[in-house]
Amino acid sequence: xxxxxxxxxxxxxxxxxxxxxxxxxxxxxxxxxxxxxxxxxxxxxxxxxxxxxxxxxxxxxxxxxxxxxxxxxxxxxxxxxxxxxxxxxxxxxxxxxxxxxxxxxxxxxxxxxxxxxxxxxxxxxxxxxxxxxxxxxxxxxxxxxxxxxxxxxxxxxxxxxxxxxxxxxxxxxxxxxxxxxxxxxxxxxxxxxxxxxxxxxxxxxxxxxxxxxxxxxxxxxxxxxxxxxxxxxxxxxxxxxxxxxxxxxxxxxxxxxxxxxxxxxxxxxxxxxxxxxxxxxxxxxxxxxxxxxxxxxxxxxxxxxxxxxxxxxxxxxxxxxxxxxxxxxxxxxxxxxxxxxxx
Numbered sequence: 429x430x431x432x433x434x435x436x437x438x439x440x441x442x443x444x445x446x447x448x449x450x451x452x453x454x455x456x457x458x459x460x461x462x463x464x465x466x467x468x469x470x471x472x473x474x475x476x477x478x479x480x481x482x483x484x485x486x487x488x489x490x491x492x493x494x495x496x497x498x499x500x501x502x503x504x505x506x507x508x509x510x511x512x513x514x515x516x517x518x519x520x521x522x523x524x525x526x527x528x529x530x531x532x533x534x535x536x537x538x539x540x541x542x543x544x545x546x547x548x549x550x551x552x553x554x555x556x557x558x559x560x561x562x563x564x565x566x567x568x569x570x571x572x573x574x575x576x577x578x579x580x581x582x583x584x585x586x587x588x589x590x591x592x593x594x595x596x597x598x599x600x601x602x603x604x605x606x607x608x609x610x611x612x613x614x615x616x617x618x619x620x621x622x623x624x625x626x627x628x629x630x631x632x633x634x635x636x637x638x639x640x641x642x643x644x645x646x647x648x649x650x651x652x653x654x655x656x657x658x659x660x661x662x663x664x665x666x667x668x669x670x671x672x673x674x675x676x677x678x679x680x681x682x683x684x685x686x687x688x689x690x691x692x693x694x695x696x697x698x699x700x701x702x703x704x705x706x707x708x709x710x711x712x713x714x715x716x717x718x719x720x721x722x723x724x725x726x727x728x729x730x731x732x733x734x735x736x737x738x739x740x741x742x743x744x745x746x747x748x749x750x751x752x753x754x755x756x757x758x759x760x761x762x763x764x765x766x767x768x769x770x771x
Contacts, residue, residue: 452702456507459709463500466716467493470726477729484574485558485663488551489719491578492670495547495585496712499540503709506534529593532604538592542625543585544711548674549629550577555664556636560643588624591617611691618689626682633671640664659725666722670715677711680704 470493474481481490529535554574557565595606608614644661681704688694695701719726 453507455706456709457504459706459713460500460504460507463496463709463713464504466713467497467500470716470719471497473726473729473733476733480725480729482571484554484569484571485551485667487571487574487578488547488554489667491581492544492547492551492715495540495544495581496715499537499544500712502537502540503712506537524598528598528604529596533593533596533606535589535593535596536586539586539589541585541708542589543581545625545629545674545678546584547578547581548671549632550581551667552633552636552671555667556640558660559640559664615690618686621689622682622686626678630675633675637668637671640668662722662724666718669718669722673714673718674711677707677714681708 471490474486474490474493481487554565554569557568592606595608596604597607598604608617644664647657684694684701684704720730
């Protein structure tokens, strides 16, 4: 579908929906607010307890939350900040073209969506090598490379999505639209974008997690899992749920966008479109809920920060070690007392 229609209109993307769509506004506010608070909380926990979350996996999870946090804030500004009905007063000027291409096109927000997808792909590959190719994982995935990868994710998102800014034009009546060179070009590029943004990442994630599940099942049959293995399995399962949520949220929109670019009609005012829109936006705020429910280390560190002082939570959370002794969560986070690879 035309990506400028995310807000519910095919005209200037920043135009807010009419007052009769109050329910939609409430949903937008709820999703944006939850995304901002939830991802902000994740960033806070991971930053304050950075000793416990210093592994490559957790650095990439932190980057995922940072992207979704910025995206949530930007979405709220786009929907509830100052609105402009058109660019007719500045039609033809360099300023109007910049505002159209960079703001009304929602280029920044879509760039962050792409960055989030790329980061999720990086996390998936890191988990695949950690579980299925542990020796290669130690040499390929270092903290230094993880930090480089975090910056590269943002760069890829903004570079890839630049085509969307290029396509936008200010029309004679002051509206901002994406103008394709031809229907043939739109159909061809629409197919390429579908493969790059959805089909290829989904295929890699599906292959990776199927391989991971098979490997974990084989290991569990051969040996009893120790604490480190159980912790490793927990974070992998958590990220598997993150990938599943990405698939559920993005599949309807990606297929609709593909069909629209192939020349099929699409009703941007239909209830179906609004449902698909809400699903895409949910992907900004659902990951913190998954961490809260499934990620045990995140649960432990959250309790340490918020319940130690106010509720007398001052015990040392521990997990049983492989020899029957207590193994602290911080020790597990840093790779364990035996020098095993961090999660």
